[in-house]
Amino acid sequence: MSDDIILATEGLTKDFKGFTAVDDVTLRVRRGSIHALIGPNGAGKTTCFNLLTKFLEPTRGTITYNGRNITATKPTDVARLGMVRSFQISAVFPHMSVMENVRIALQKKRGESFDFWRSERTLDTLDDEVRNLVGAVGLGDFVAAKAVELPYGRKRALEIATTLALDPEMLLLDEPMAGMGHEDVERIAALIRRIAANRTILMVEHNLSVVASLSDTITVLARGRVLAQGDYATVSKDPRVIEAYIGAGHG
Known part of the structure; x- marks a missing residue:
């Protein structure tokens, strides 16, 4: 082939x-x-x-x-x-912020646990990458918004961001x-x-x-x-x- x-x-x-x-x-x-x-x-x-x-x-x-x-x-x-399927396996947590959702997806890609108990400083090392992904899908102004509060189209953009975090x-x-x-x-x-x-x-x-x-x-x-x-x-x-x-x- x-x-x-x-x-x-x-x-x-x-x-x-x-x-x-x-x-x-x-x-x-x-x-x-x-x-x-x-x-x-x-x-x-x-x-x-x-x-x-x-x-x-x-x-x-x-x-x-x-x-x-x-x-x-x-x-x-x-x-x-x-090869990743979006809108099916992307996990968007409704009561977490846009930033937190994308950060969790990035940790998943790295094979780490979700690190809920780790220090903020440890998690902050991912923040530049998270901001790049959030900006790439047009959600730069929504980083602190909870997923559940996003309008429908923005929610789909967040789902794409969490999928892109897996670097497919x-x-x-x-x-x-x-x-x-x-x-x-x-x-x-x-x-x-x-x-x-x-x-x-x-x-x-x-x-x-x-x-x-x-x-x-x-x-x-x-x-x-x-x-x-x-x-x-x-x-x-x-x-x-x-x-x-x-x-x-x-x-």
Whole structure:
């Protein structure tokens, strides 16, 4: 497999008692790209994501990350290899501040305990790194705010910051724009573009205008199978894709 490919699947399949949710999916994600997984409701996107991040075991097929077969690897070990799923494993503690949340994530990356009992001085050694991460996601003015008090879009930015603290080479974003207003969507899209400068991103996203503006490559799933793949201009003109979305009641 080419060094250019960071994540690949061959014949990835998941059956649930007579129902095939993911059907013979072969995927190639290019290193350094933003790759979107889209499709109408029930297309198998979430199941596919759960297979890639090892929250589900495939019925058949293989998953390779950085040239290594991770088909039977545990989710925590996959994260240690550098492939991290945001909004699922990122732990945001609601009654702790933005600063404290990111600091805990940094300690996790270093393999340390959460250090609740350590001296402030020991923890302060991380503060420059914490401030850099908080600033990178646009939360510089919110360092002392409790996570629970943040507006929805800012909370998602905090979740991304705690994920970035793990220093992933590849980031999987599960519907990063879900439930957001226009202003938050633009802010998070700009953040994704910024953090993609030195890592690979695979995202499941319903907002097609976001997909169009952010993605280098798009894989369209329908009924668990790959329907089309390419850039937005290519897949949006594909008659099968148009039919799949209109047939599923999407404009």
